[in-house]
Amino acid sequence: MTLAANPSAELARPALSRVPVTQLAGVCADRGVPDLAQRLLELDRWIAGELRDFDRALATVPRGVRAVQAAAHHLLDLGGKHLRPMCVALAAKCGTGFDDRARQLAIAVELVHTATLLHDDVVDVADTRRGQPSARVLYGNAASIFAGDWLLVEALRRIRATGDLALLDGMLGIIEEMILAESLQLERRGHIDGDVADYVRVAEGKTAALFRWAMGAGARAGGCAPAVVAALESYGADLGVGFQIVDDCLDFAGDVAVTGKALYTDLREGKLTLPLLIALPRDRELVALVAAAIADDDASIEEQTRRHLAIGHRIAATGALAEARAEAQARISRAIAALAVLPEGPARAALTTVAEATATREK
Amino acid sequence: MTLAANPSAELARPALSRVPVTQLAGVCADRGVPDLAQRLLELDRWIAGELRDFDRALATVPRGVRAVQAAAHHLLDLGGKHLRPMCVALAAKCGTGFDDRARQLAIAVELVHTATLLHDDVVDVADTRRGQPSARVLYGNAASIFAGDWLLVEALRRIRATGDLALLDGMLGIIEEMILAESLQLERRGHIDGDVADYVRVAEGKTAALFRWAMGAGARAGGCAPAVVAALESYGADLGVGFQIVDDCLDFAGDVAVTGKALYTDLREGKLTLPLLIALPRDRELVALVAAAIADDDASIEEQTRRHLAIGHRIAATGALAEARAEAQARISRAIAALAVLPEGPARAALTTVAEATATREK
Numbered sequence: 001m002t003l004a005a006n007p008s009a010e011l012a013r014p015a016l017s018r019v020p021v022t023q024l025a026g027v028c029a030d031r032g033v034p035d036l037a038q039r040l041l042e043l044d045r046w047i048a049g050e051l052r053d054f055d056r057a058l059a060t061v062p063r064g065v066r067a068v069q070a071a072a073h074h075l076l077d078l079g080g081k082h083l084r085p086m087c088v089a090l091a092a093k094c095g096t097g098f099d100d101r102a103r104q105l106a107i108a109v110e111l112v113h114t115a116t117l118l119h120d121d122v123v124d125v126a127d128t129r130r131g132q133p134s135a136r137v138l139y140g141n142a143a144s145i146f147a148g149d150w151l152l153v154e155a156l157r158r159i160r161a162t163g164d165l166a167l168l169d170g171m172l173g174i175i176e177e178m179i180l181a182e183s184l185q186l187e188r189r190g191h192i193d194g195d196v197a198d199y200v201r202v203a204e205g206k207t208a209a210l211f212r213w214a215m216g217a218g219a220r221a222g223g224c225a226p227a228v229v230a231a232l233e234s235y236g237a238d239l240g241v242g243f244q245i246v247d248d249c250l251d252f253a254g255d256v257a258v259t260g261k262a263l264y265t266d267l268r269e270g271k272l273t274l275p276l277l278i279a280l281p282r283d284r285e286l287v288a289l290v291a292a293a294i295a296d297d298d299a300s301i302e303e304q305t306r307r308h309l310a311i312g313h314r315i316a317a318t319g320a321l322a323e324a325r326a327e328a329q330a331r332i333s334r335a336i337a338a339l340a341v342l343p344e345g346p347a348r349a350a351l352t353t354v355a356e357a358t359a360t361r362e363k
Numbered sequence: 364m365t366l367a368a369n370p371s372a373e374l375a376r377p378a379l380s381r382v383p384v385t386q387l388a389g390v391c392a393d394r395g396v397p398d399l400a401q402r403l404l405e406l407d408r409w410i411a412g413e414l415r416d417f418d419r420a421l422a423t424v425p426r427g428v429r430a431v432q433a434a435a436h437h438l439l440d441l442g443g444k445h446l447r448p449m450c451v452a453l454a455a456k457c458g459t460g461f462d463d464r465a466r467q468l469a470i471a472v473e474l475v476h477t478a479t480l481l482h483d484d485v486v487d488v489a490d491t492r493r494g495q496p497s498a499r500v501l502y503g504n505a506a507s508i509f510a511g512d513w514l515l516v517e518a519l520r521r522i523r524a525t526g527d528l529a530l531l532d533g534m535l536g537i538i539e540e541m542i543l544a545e546s547l548q549l550e551r552r553g554h555i556d557g558d559v560a561d562y563v564r565v566a567e568g569k570t571a572a573l574f575r576w577a578m579g580a581g582a583r584a585g586g587c588a589p590a591v592v593a594a595l596e597s598y599g600a601d602l603g604v605g606f607q608i609v610d611d612c613l614d615f616a617g618d619v620a621v622t623g624k625a626l627y628t629d630l631r632e633g634k635l636t637l638p639l640l641i642a643l644p645r646d647r648e649l650v651a652l653v654a655a656a657i658a659d660d661d662a663s664i665e666e667q668t669r670r671h672l673a674i675g676h677r678i679a680a681t682g683a684l685a686e687a688r689a690e691a692q693a694r695i696s697r698a699i700a701a702l703a704v705l706p707e708g709p710a711r712a713a714l715t716t717v718a719e720a721t722a723t724r725e726k
Contacts, residue, residue: 066546119512123505142486142549145508149482149515150542156519157535165523172520179513183429186505 036360039353046346050089050098051082057103058085058110061154071139071147075114078130083243084109087211088218090354091232094347095222102221104158105167109214111155112171116178116206118148123186124269128262159217167217174209181205190270190294192287196277200241207247208240231341235351238335243358245328248273249321252312254362264308270294274327276311279320286314325359332359399723402716409709413452413461414445420466421448421473424517434502434510438477441493446606447472450574451581453717454595457710458585465584467521468530472577474518475534479541479569481511486549487632491625522580530580537572544568553633553657555650559640563604570610571603594704598714601698606721608691611636612684615675617725627671633657637690639674642683649677688722695722 063073085106092102120126121134122141128134136144152175159168185202188194215236219229251266252275266273267290272280280287293307315321332355342348426436448469455465483489484497485504491497499507515538522531548565551557578599582592614629615638629636630653635643643650656670678684695718705711 064543066543067550068542068546119508123508140549143546145482145485146542146545146549149512150539152512152515153535153538153542157532160528160532160535165528169520169523172516172523175516176513179431179509179516180427180429182509183431183506186503186509187430 036353036356039349040357043350043353046350047086047089047093050093051086053098054082054085054089054103054106057100058107061107061111067139067143068146068150071135071143072114072118072151074132074135074138075118075129075147076110078132080110080114080130082110084113084210084214086354087214087236087239088221090347090350091215091218091224091236092222093350094219094228094232094342095224097222098218099221101162101164102218104162105217105221106214108155108158108171109210109217111151111158112175113210115148115151115155116182118144118151120182123182126265162221164217164220167213167220170213170216174213177205177209181209185271188272192272192280192291192294194272194277196274199272199274199277203241203244204237207244208237211236211240211243227341231338232351234338235335235355238331238338239355239358242328242331242335242355245274245324245331246358246361249275249324249328250362252276252315253321264312267293267308267311268304275315275320275324278323279315279318282318282320283314286311286318289314329359332356399716399719402712403720406713406716409713410449410452410456413456414449416461417445417448417452417466417469420463421470424470424474430502430506431509431513434498434506435477435481435514437495437498437501438481438492438510439473441495443473443477443493445473447476447573447577449717450577450599450602451584453710453713454578454581454587454599455585456713457582457591457595457705458587460585461581462584464525464527465581467525468580468584469577471518471521471534472573472580474514474521475538476573478511478514478518479545481507481514483545486545489628525584527580527583530576530583533576533579537576540568540572544572548634551635555635555643555654555657557635557640559637562635562637562640566604566607567600570607571600574599574603574606590704594701595714597701598698598718601694601701602718602721605691605694605698605718608637608687608694609721609724612638612687612691613725615639615678616684627675630656630671630674631667638678638683638687641686642678642681645681645683646677649674649681652677692722695719 058076061073061076063069088102088106088109089098092098098106117129118135121129122136122144126134127137134144135147139147156168156171159171181202181204184198185206188198188202212233213236215232216229219232224232248266251263251273254263267276272290276290280290289307289311293304293311299307335355336352339348339351342351421439424436424439426432451465451469451472452461455461461469480492481498484492485499485507489497490500497507498510502510519531519534522534544565544567547561548569551561551565575596576599578595579592582595587595611629614626614636617626630639635653639653643653652670652674656667656674662670698718699715702711702714705714
């Protein structure tokens with residue numbers, strides 16, 4: 001079934017990409033950051049047309065008739081935040097704008113991101129994603145693995161079709177970075193003696209690399225000068241690490257009603273993230289609690305929840321969450337500083353707003 | 364750890380690629396096909412240098428320090444038959460020869476093949492591969508999934524580096540064909556009402572597509588004329604389907620001491636292959652036996668073995684194995700016919716020998 005045969009699939013979909021921006025604006029207003037809330041609404045207006053074009057273009061990814069394609073589209077259709085495509089669009093608008101070539105690159109980066117989620121959910125035995133049953137629950141682990149492979153191929157074909165082979169080489173290198181970071185994370189899983197350097201390495205490979213590529217791809221498609229491309233890539237890399245740290249903080253202290261994600265998923269998967277790595281050397285009892293939480297799969301759900309809450313409270317009590325947020329803020333400040341090569345104007349303002357919203361995000 | 368740091372890895376490895384040729388020659392001599400046995404030994408002499416060069420080049424795939432890389436190299440180091448690289452080498456020798464560019468393409472095709480085996484073993488929950496514990500047993504499912512992803516990226520980078528973008532486009536299309544064929548096979552799994560057309564579609568996508576690419580890649584690297592490239596691709600496609608049918612026949616009737624593979628693995632995985640699809644409409648009792656064998660996971664090993672043997676005997680009794688072998692022979696004859704565009708000479712003789720050996724192979 002192609003999209004042409006099923007136009008309702010597009011019509012039924014709201015301009016998903018715009019949701020987080022307006023939601024973020026609401027959160028910022030609630031939290032007494034009215035200036036940022038105002039700027040997010042302006043950003044939304046400034047980029048809305050491009051994101052609508054992106055949604056339309058994303059809907060042209062062939063649907064096919066096979067289960068792997070259905071598994072891939074199950075996740076694609078749930079939308080997500082589309083942050084990486086937004087990076088491509090904003091970077092392109094630093095130059096000549098978000099044309100068809102840039103749109104294809106934006107689709108490619110979203111497909112690669114979606115591929116990693118499909119594989120991650122198999123690896124993490126995750127039952128839900130984006131508030132719905134994960135593809136592996138609906139279509140099986142096998143179909144989810146092949147669905148991820150299929151999206152990677154679809155992404156690479158689109159990049160190749162733009163004719164910018166440096167971007168193709170870059171993406172192949174970045175997929176490798178992502179795989180090696182996933183491997184490092186797997187190897188560290190359940191090790192209570194994890195260190196911050198490995199954590200940062202994982203965040204750089206798993207998350208920041210793709211943000212870096214998205215910014216560089218948009219900038220190149222927009223015809224930006226090499227110095228601007230490099231600056232925007234640097235912005236993407238720092239934004240990506242900042243984004244990951246905030247994500248990991250929200251896993252301990254997010255508002256489930258806002259994030260839509262269960263808490264303590266990293267801990268349940270044996271992943272020691274930055275807040276925990278900062279807190280552990282400060283609280284000897286926390287070490288024992290975390291070791292027990294990681295080791296004991298037989299504990300009742302109630303007992304696990306009790307332990308997780310205790311861990312969350314102890315982490316917060318050490319000041320580690322605030323410190324991790326500060327580290328994220330430092331990365332994000334560096335990202336904003338990299339924008340200095342850009343002239344003052346709406347593109348630079350938009351990128352600054354995105355970075356600031358990332359630092360303060362609750363979702 | 365790079366190979367330079369561990370030269371013994373290369374020294375410890377025999378010229379693995381040559382093993383099947385000489386083994387095949389022995390089998391042919393035993394079975395009273397002395398002419399083919401003689402020609403296989405000539406083929407071995409004619410291609411030995413190229414295959415040694417290939418082994419040496421394959422050993423340069425970076426080893427790295429991560430578990431995913433170890434998982435990938437575990438399988439690569441076990442060698443396998445290297446049939447697809449041999450196709451690249453033989454096709455290249457139809458033109459100007461097996462130079463460095465052709466060697467990189469041969470490595471790429473072996474890496475893609477190995478990637479699919481890593482993913483297949485996760486999907487099929489396979490415990491052994493090439494007579495050893497599978498990578499997923501040694502390194503886990505997660506590392507095996509990412510190891511497959513990593514090898515795909517390594518392969519694509521090598522193809523890209525040759526500068527022949529048509530081959531890169533071709534490989535991206537072929538990886539997609541392979542994924543969609545795997546998906547079709549998954550969807551048909553356990554369905555007793557499978558049809559031959561779907562079986563052929565799976566064999567074409569899962570196996571023949573990569574043989575086709577290997578032949579085309581070697582021919583292009585060897586500077587062959589377009590008509591020769593097309594003929595060799597056609598040879599590869601038919602050889603691939605023939606190879607797969609023979610493989611599936613051996614799963615019912617192979618000599619474990621020769622193949623090194625357990626029998627009835629397809630049946631255990633719920634895969635209905637050609638011999639079974641031909642036999643089922645001819646034997647009503649077989650339908651019930653196969654349905655029970657597929658459905659009942661609780662039967663004892665002894666009971667399962669008894670059932671499998673009964674199924675094997677019934678299939679042979681319908682004449683289906685002989686008929687499937689004849690279908691393989693028909694494909695292989697067509698492959699040989701495609702070679703008519705080549706001048707008489709050692710390259711054409713070698714490709715004819717490979718095809719004939721594929722039809723008669725016992726391993």
